[in-house]
Amino acid sequence: MDSRSLAYLSNNLVYSSLAVFAIVFLLHAVETAFAVKSGEGRNLDRQRTEKIARNATGLMVLADLLLLAGLVARGLSASRFPLANMYEFSITGAFMFVTAYLIALRKHDLRWLGLVISLAALLTLGTAITLLYVESAPLVPALKSPWLLIHVLAAIISGGIFLLANSIAGAYLILEKIERGKGRGPWASRLPSLDSLDQLTYRLIALVFPIWTFSIIAGAIWAEAAWGRYWGWDPKETWAFITWVAYAAYLHARVTAGWKGKKAAWLCLIAGSTFLFNYVYVNIWGTGKHTYSGL
Amino acid sequence: MSDVNMSGRRRIEKDRTRDLGEVRELSGFSFLRYLWRLLTSMRTALILLLLLGLASIPGSIIPQRAQNPFQVQDFFEANPTISPIFDRLYLFDVFGAPWFSAIYVLLFISLIGCVIPRLNEYRKAIFERPTEPPALLENFTGYQRFQGDLEEAASHFKSKRFRVERFDDGYTFEKGYLKESGNLLFHFSLILILVGIAASSLFGMRGEAIVNVGERFINTPVTYDNLTPGRFYSVDSLQPYRIELQEFYAEYDPVTNAAREYELKVRVREDLGLPFTNEVVRVNQPLTFGASRVFLQATGYSVIVTVRDADGAISFQGPVPLLPIDPNLTSTGAIKVPDMEPSVGFVASFLPTAARDEIRGGFSSYPEPLDPRLLLGVWQGDLGMDEGKPQSIYRLETDGMERIGLVSLRPGESYDFTVGSITFESFVPWINLQVIHDPGKSYALAGGLLSLLGALGMLFVHRRRIWIRSTSEGIEIAGLCNTNEELVEREIKEAMKGVAKDG
Numbered sequence: 001m002d003s004r005s006l007a008y009l010s011n012n013l014v015y016s017s018l019a020v021f022a023i024v025f026l027l028h029a030v031e032t033a034f035a036v037k038s039g040e041g042r043n044l045d046r047q048r049t050e051k052i053a054r055n056a057t058g059l060m061v062l063a064d065l066l067l068l069a070g071l072v073a074r075g076l077s078a079s080r081f082p083l084a085n086m087y088e089f090s091i092t093g094a095f096m097f098v099t100a101y102l103i104a105l106r107k108h109d110l111r112w113l114g115l116v117i118s119l120a121a122l123l124t125l126g127t128a129i130t131l132l133y134v135e136s137a138p139l140v141p142a143l144k145s146p147w148l149l150i151h152v153l154a155a156i157i158s159g160g161i162f163l164l165a166n167s168i169a170g171a172y173l174i175l176e177k178i179e180r181g182k183g184r185g186p187w188a189s190r191l192p193s194l195d196s197l198d199q200l201t202y203r204l205i206a207l208v209f210p211i212w213t214f215s216i217i218a219g220a221i222w223a224e225a226a227w228g229r230y231w232g233w234d235p236k237e238t239w240a241f242i243t244w245v246a247y248a249a250y251l252h253a254r255v256t257a258g259w260k261g262k263k264a265a266w267l268c269l270i271a272g273s274t275f276l277f278n279y280v281y282v283n284i285w286g287t288g289k290h291t292y293s294g295l
Numbered sequence: 296m297s298d299v300n301m302s303g304r305r306r307i308e309k310d311r312t313r314d315l316g317e318v319r320e321l322s323g324f325s326f327l328r329y330l331w332r333l334l335t336s337m338r339t340a341l342i343l344l345l346l347l348g349l350a351s352i353p354g355s356i357i358p359q360r361a362q363n364p365f366q367v368q369d370f371f372e373a374n375p376t377i378s379p380i381f382d383r384l385y386l387f388d389v390f391g392a393p394w395f396s397a398i399y400v401l402l403f404i405s406l407i408g409c410v411i412p413r414l415n416e417y418r419k420a421i422f423e424r425p426t427e428p429p430a431l432l433e434n435f436t437g438y439q440r441f442q443g444d445l446e447e448a449a450s451h452f453k454s455k456r457f458r459v460e461r462f463d464d465g466y467t468f469e470k471g472y473l474k475e476s477g478n479l480l481f482h483f484s485l486i487l488i489l490v491g492i493a494a495s496s497l498f499g500m501r502g503e504a505i506v507n508v509g510e511r512f513i514n515t516p517v518t519y520d521n522l523t524p525g526r527f528y529s530v531d532s533l534q535p536y537r538i539e540l541q542e543f544y545a546e547y548d549p550v551t552n553a554a555r556e557y558e559l560k561v562r563v564r565e566d567l568g569l570p571f572t573n574e575v576v577r578v579n580q581p582l583t584f585g586a587s588r589v590f591l592q593a594t595g596y597s598v599i600v601t602v603r604d605a606d607g608a609i610s611f612q613g614p615v616p617l618l619p620i621d622p623n624l625t626s627t628g629a630i631k632v633p634d635m636e637p638s639v640g641f642v643a644s645f646l647p648t649a650a651r652d653e654i655r656g657g658f659s660s661y662p663e664p665l666d667p668r669l670l671l672g673v674w675q676g677d678l679g680m681d682e683g684k685p686q687s688i689y690r691l692e693t694d695g696m697e698r699i700g701l702v703s704l705r706p707g708e709s710y711d712f713t714v715g716s717i718t719f720e721s722f723v724p725w726i727n728l729q730v731i732h733d734p735g736k737s738y739a740l741a742g743g744l745l746s747l748l749g750a751l752g753m754l755f756v757h758r759r760r761i762w763i764r765s766t767s768e769g770i771e772i773a774g775l776c777n778t779n780e781e782l783v784e785r786e787i788k789e790a791m792k793g794v795a796k797d798g
Contacts, residue, residue: 138548141557141578206754213750217743226579228501228590228731230739231492233390234362235355245348249341251754255778256337274348282355 006077007136013070014091018125020063021118027056028115035187053111060118061102067095067125077136083152084139086283090128092153094121096160104164108200112191116167147222154215155240158208159275165204166272169265172197176262198261201268202254209247216240227289236290239278246271334401335408343402350398354389357381361388403489410482417475425460425467428762435762435773436780437787443794445765448772451790452761465764465771474778477752484745491739499525500533500732507597507614507725508559512538514730528732536584537564539571543724545594547662552623554662559591559726586734593727595619595626596645598669599720602632610634610715616725617645618689625659629691630671633678635715640691642672645722649703657703669719673700673712759783761790 001009031052071092074082082088101117104110139148176194178184184191192200219240220230231237250267253259259267282290333339358366367387371378385392432438449466453459457468502522506512514537516522516530524530542560547553559576565584576582582589597614604610610632617628630641648661649668657670676696679686686692700712704719759776761783772790774783 137551137553138555141554144556144577145579147579209754210747210750213743213747217740217747220743221740222579224733224736225581228581228588228592228729229733230736232362233351233354233359238351238355242348242351245344249344249348252337252341252344257341 003077003079003136006073010070010073010077010136013066013073014125014129017063017066017070018122018129020059020066021121021125024056024060024063024114025118025122027052027059028118031056032112032115032187035190036185053114056114056118057102057105057111060098060114063121064095064098064102067091067098071095074136078138080139081149081153083148083156084137084143085132085134087128087132087134089152089156089279089283090124090132093156093159093163094124094128096157097121097124097163098160100157100160100164104200104204108196109192110168110200113167113171116171117164120163120167142226145222145226147218147225151215151218151222154211154218158212158215159279161204161208161211162272162275165201165208166269168197168204169201169268169272172201172265173262173269176265194261198264201265205247205250205268209251212240212244212247216244232289234289235282236278239274239282243271243274243278246274331408334405337409340402340405340409343398343405347398347402350395351389353386354395357386357389359387359389361390399489403486406482406485410479410486413475414479417479420475421472425458425469425760427462428465428467428764432762432764432771432773435775437784438771438773439787439791440766440769440771441791441794442769445763445770448763448770448790448794451794452763452786455786457761464766465762468761468763469759471756471758471776473752474756474758477749477754477756479749481746481749481753484742484749487742487745488739489742491735491737491742494735494738495525495733496735497525497527498734500528500530500730502730503592504728504730505595505616505725506538506540506728507616507723508540508543509723510540512540512728514538519730534584534587535566538582538589538728539563540726543594543726545663545724552661557591557594586736587730587732590729590731591726592729593619595624595725595727596647596664596722597725598643598645598722600630600641600669601718601720602630602635602639602715603718604635604715610639614723614725615643617643621659622662623648623659624662628689629687630717631678631680631688631691633680637675637714638678638680639712639715640674640678640693640696641717642674642691642693644670646670664722667706667722669704669706669722671700671702671704671710671717672698673702673710673717675699675712675714757782759786761787 031049034052035049071082071088074088074091078084082092098117098121101110101113171191172194175184175188175191175197178188179194219237223232223237224230246267250264250271253267254264358370360367370387374381381387385394389395429435445465449459449468452466452468455470457470458472460467460469500523502519504512504519512518514533514535516533522530539562540559541562544556544558544560545554546556548555557578561574561576561582562571563574563582564571574582576589576591578591581591595616595618597616599614600612601609602611611630611634615628615630617626619626624647626645628643628645630643632639632641644657646657646659646666646668647664648659649657649666650660651657657668674691674693674696675698679692679695700710702710704710704717706719706721709716709718757776757779759774759779759782761772761774763770763772765771772787774787776783
């Protein structure tokens with residue numbers, strides 16, 4: 001296949017993945033609605049909701065694989081890794097995020113989070129396709145380096161895990177509010193305890209912090225080779241640093257100051273929003289050397 | 296200074312009043328000790344860390360002189376009232392601002408103050424033997440009581456590289472000292488990174504030079520177009536290398552006009568008397584001379600022209616570098632000929648691939664020279680070069696001059712103006728070489744990698760204790776881990792496999 005038809009194939013695979021994610025979202029919506037509704041009067045028919053949720057997870061694996069195939073085709077069409085502009089960052093990021101969720105699902109009871117996960121994947125892919133799409137093209141000279149793979153991939157994996165940790169921290173805050181108010185209804189009682197959500201958020205951040213640190217170091221090594229300085233307070237670098245500081249503060253606050261629960265969850269969300277800001281604002285409206293969005 | 300002192304004092308007095316019920320005059324020393332304690336508390340470190348993050352935000356939103364001086368100029372023009380205030384608050388130089396330095400210097404003092412006592416404690420902890428099991432094991436993690444053999448249960452932990460201490464009625468096992476090692480390593484490497492950054496800016500140097508392909512670059516101060524040495528860098532210590540620019544290859548995407556590849560072939564000699572070697576320089580592949588590196592930073596075109604006076608004698612000949620003003624390398628500059636009488640100057644535009652429209656006039660539509668054209672405005676009069684005022688070599692000061700001609704030339708063509716002629720001989724690409732001497736980068740890199748290693752130990756190793764004791768009612772086992780209780784529970788369960796017989 002030539003590069004043009006590979007690029008078309010990639011687009012079709014990403015569209016298909018989007019469609020499957022939409023179905024996953026609907027299934028999770030039905031599952032949740034069903035659980036909430038049946039909670040009001042009758043006992044929750046757990047077997048039925050479980051069955052729907054399991055089907056949704058199965059389809060989510062399919063959607064994730066379609067996305068992976070789309071990424072591979074995109075990479076082949078340009079003979080490089082699909083990490084060169086914001087469209088590619090976004091679809092790779094969505095893939096990492098969903099993969100992180102699916103891996104976490106093997107060990108932790110997170111199926112109930114599927115609604116949020118599929119929604120986030122839908123939104124990311126949707127914006128990527130409608131707003132961020134650029135034609136598949138070869139790299140500009142500054143990006144021709146093995147560090148592109150190392151640095152950008154580490155950043156995107158971090159992004160996926162950050163987003164997952166933030167989804168859980170967000171769920172923590174909502175559940176905490178429910179518990180403080182009316183208490184958990186029957187539908188929410190199937191969700192894990194606040195304490196285990198808090199722990200899981202911490203573990204994900206502890207996991208991602210070294211990856212993020214690595215991504216910054218790899219970026220610095222590359223910056224030294226390409227631009228002659230390893231650190232220049234370029235807006236993207238500055239915000240990467242702010243995110244690093246914010247998550248370092250989160251870890252610090254937990255370990256030494258004993259912050260837990262609500263305060264820690266808020267700190268996690270603030271830190272996560274600095275990552276998002278970096279991704280959206282600096283890539284599109286920023287003026288530094290990292291403006292590779294292609295827009 | 297006295298302000299800080301006063302407010303600081305008042306706070307201590309308040310604290311003391313609360314603690315001791317009396318106000319006591321503090322000696323200078325105890326005040327310093329108080330400040331030290333305040334600064335090195337975890338809370339302060341945490342606040343400083345968050346403050347550092349907050350303080351760098353304006354630097355990413357307001358244009359910065361160090362990154363983009365022209366944008367700062369634009370900002371000044373667009374916001375004439377607020378800009379001087381911003382400027383006084385160092386908001387255009389955030390990362391060099393005194394308040395920014397204050398935060399990170401305080402943070403690092405705080406860091407050192409946190410880490411050194413911990414280092415001491417850690418040293419003690421390593422040499423201390425594990426202590427006896429606590430009286431009531433039931434209150435600890437993973438508590439179990441079972442009937443079995445004490446030694447058999449203990450052997451599991453002995454084989455798992457736990458630190459073992461035998462007591463009269465049982466054992467204490469300890470593991471996970473690497474957590475604190477990682478923690479200390481992490482914080483010390485942050486200090487190492489800072490040392491590297493300081494060394495880079497104090498002992499480093501950066502410079503730039505525009506060199507035509509076919510010419511050579513010799514590393515002496517005069518060959519640089521600009522040279523910024525660090526505070527402790529002496530320009531006498533420039534290494535005497537020599538780079539001959541032999542061939543330059545640029546490839547562009549025919550659809551998007553974006554650059555695809557730049558490749559510069561050079562002949563390099565590190566020092567007098569050493570042999571020349573052939574090298575290739577690319578955007579991601581600089582030349583390296585010890586801690587100095589030479590980067591391919593930008594490219595453009597120089598036009599080679601010959602200017603003759605009315606008698607046909609050559610008044611000027613040579614390549615003149617022009618500066619690109621768009622991605623298609625439409626390049627502009629000036630050719631100044633002070634030796635003619637009266638002086639002559641040219642406003643020059645070089646178009647590698649000439650195109651024309653009504654709004655822009657002549658411009659280039661592709662960066663490669665497919666249809667090269669030199670547009671010249673010929674001016675006669677006072678070049679203004681005798682007044683000793685610094686002038687840009689790329690700009691003709693046309694006040695006091697008169698335009699006497701306007702022409703577009705292909706390579707090889709000439710133009711006669713009233714007092715002489717100009718011939719557009721040919722053109723040659725130039726390369727902007729960026730030379731950077733950075734002796735601190737290896738420290739920063741070592742610091743970065745060690746911090747990563749430290750973070751791994753700090754986050755993934757867990758310090759824990761497990762106790763086994765034989766009592767009259769059987770054998771008791773329990774553990775303690777502040778950072779990961781599940782781990783201790785799992786380890787106890789594992790040890791119990793095969794040991795516990797219907798407990």
